[in-house]
Amino acid sequence: MIFTSLLETAWHALTTHRMRSFLTMLGMVIGVAAVILMLAIGQGAQAMVRSAIESMGSNLFIIMSGAVSSGGARVATGDAPSLTFDDADAIRDLPDILASAPVSPGGAQLIYGGVNWNTSVYGTTPDYAVVRNWSMASGSFFSDADVRRGARVAVIGGVVARELFGDEDPVGKIIRIKQAPFEVIGVLASKGQSLDGRDQDDTVLVPISSAQQKIFSNTLRNRARFIMVQAVSEKRMDAAEASINDLLRSRHRIGLGQDDDFTVRNLTALAETAASTTRIMSLLLGAIAAISLVVGGIGIMNIMLVSVTERTREIGIRMAIGARRRDVLWQFLIEALTLSLFGCGIGLLFGIGGAWLVERLAGLPVAVTPASVLMAVGVSFLIGVFFGFYPARRAAGLDPIDALRSQ
Amino acid sequence: MAVPGAPLIEVANLEKDYSTGAGVFQALRGVSLGIAEGEFVAIMGASGSGKSTFMNLLGCLDRPTRGSYHLDGQDVGRLSSDQLAALRNREIGFVFQGFNLLPKLTALDNVALPLMYAGMGREARRRQAQAMLERVGLGERSHHTPLQLSGGQQQRVAIARALATRPRIIFADEPTGNLDSETSRQVMDLFSRLNREEGITLVLVTHEADIAAYARRCIRFQDGRVIEDTAVTEAAA
Incomplete structure (x- = not known):
């Protein structure tokens, strides 16, 4: 089956249930926006610490009285x-x-x-x-x-x-x-x-x-x-x-x-500690946001399972007129991928917009890097494949006769 | 193309078991027969007689438990599920009692669907689907969805879909079961014309004698066996 036909089919299926598709995507939107925003804040903080360390001077000691x-x-x-x-x-x-x-x-x-x-x-x-x-x-x-x-x-x-x-x-x-x-x-x-x-x-x-x-x-x-x-x-x-x-x-x-009666402090070492603390903090922020991304993926799987059950008869019809198992598998996988990648796209807009707002309103330094955007897209793709595969395989594994007989 | 008159469908000692809670149910208990290309066959029998099971096997939707089924010389029992799908796509058209159209798609898209699985490009399949709809007299309704069409029209869209990939056989399972007598007649006339004028092999499952009378051969099932296989005279139609 031709790829554009698959996309067309997926698009058609998703636009027939607009509200459901929108709500399913919302999980991905929030997840991706959270990841982008948290990474932006974390990386902004890291950049700030880095420049503060650079401005401090290098190889520094401070010797205090007392x-x-x-x-x-x-x-x-x-x-x-x-x-x-x-x-x-x-x-x-x-x-x-x-x-x-x-x-x-x-x-x-x-x-x-x-x-x-x-x-x-x-x-x-x-x-x-x-x-x-x-x-x-x-x-x-x-x-x-x-x-x-x-x-x-x-x-x-x-x-x-x-x-x-x-x-x-x-x-x-x-x-x-x-x-x-x-x-x-x-x-x-x-x-x-x-x-x-x-x-x-x-x-x-x-x-x-x-x-x-x-x-x-x-x-x-x-x-x-x-x-x-x-x-x-x-x-x-x-x-x-x-x-x-x-x-x-x-x-x-x-x-x-x-x-x-004095104290010697290695400021450079202290600064390194501050830098690694910030790094850990920003990793932690990203990890917490990533959890919401996974939750978004589970939402996709949930809806895809419902969709497969609801469309059992459709699957039976498609099989009767010549859809191979892999055609059905691809149909549902592409649907899940479309949901996750569309959600990712919208999430990127919200994440970048949110980062901009944080910078403008809260005055926190933020940095949206190409790497974090690429990562968000990559992870969304993997989530689409991972959480879309099980429902798709279930659809593809249906028996044509049973599927045709359903309700 | 097989030689005219040579068996397109040949089954020997076909058996199908279903395991149920109470044990094994034998839906088919040894069916052997041949159907030649260009035949118009009605399969009759009470519900539970095995006629639908037989139809599903012939339609390559299911595999026999025992016995052999040759379609155009090919041993269907040995084919993979992908090969069966390809066979259904190219050689076989289905028409169901409940029409089984996809409700969200237009008539045109429904008819074009098998062509998509055949790997045809978007424009080509729309053209061919339109031609098929014109063949069943629904060229004007191609952009209606099934819900906007009457039962008879829906069944004709389903027939157009069955014809889309130009298959050699059409299996129709109680195609008039949901239609009134007038539209039933129109649908049966369409089937007769396809069989007579285009030589499409037709296998029709029905329990109505007047529908079976359109066919030229009638096979009667009871308890998983063929109990009668007779030629129908033209006059009966």
């Missing part, structure tokens, strides 16, 4: 930071270390003209730009000399530039950070969201000396809340961590058996 107690809670957070600028310099001199930047974080009100903006302020050194692999959109980063002499210069993130200056060029302008005047000497390139969801462009970087003197009015000079360190390569991460530990323990005169 220890982790045996219970896991960090102690002495309110106390004076145990890390010093000299610690940072000493770490930089270690063989496996590329850059090391002490950081003194805080928040402050910025004022430019009549506009003010509350943001996070980081006191740090030029190494910070190296460690974070942070380039400039315009102007330049401050220098070691600026840090040494406590220059009142600031590098601002893109969000701060937009909020304070609008379309104006910020470089060369004077802003007030907690009343102290600072000259903007550069604007940072955009980095977007960090792994913990903060906007990394909503920030101001100043020399750590100036931050402590003019902004945080810290009495504890030369001390850093944390130090950001970049190792020379991923392979040397473990060696670097060990040498940092040794160095700081000897510098801080921590004897054998005594607790550290």
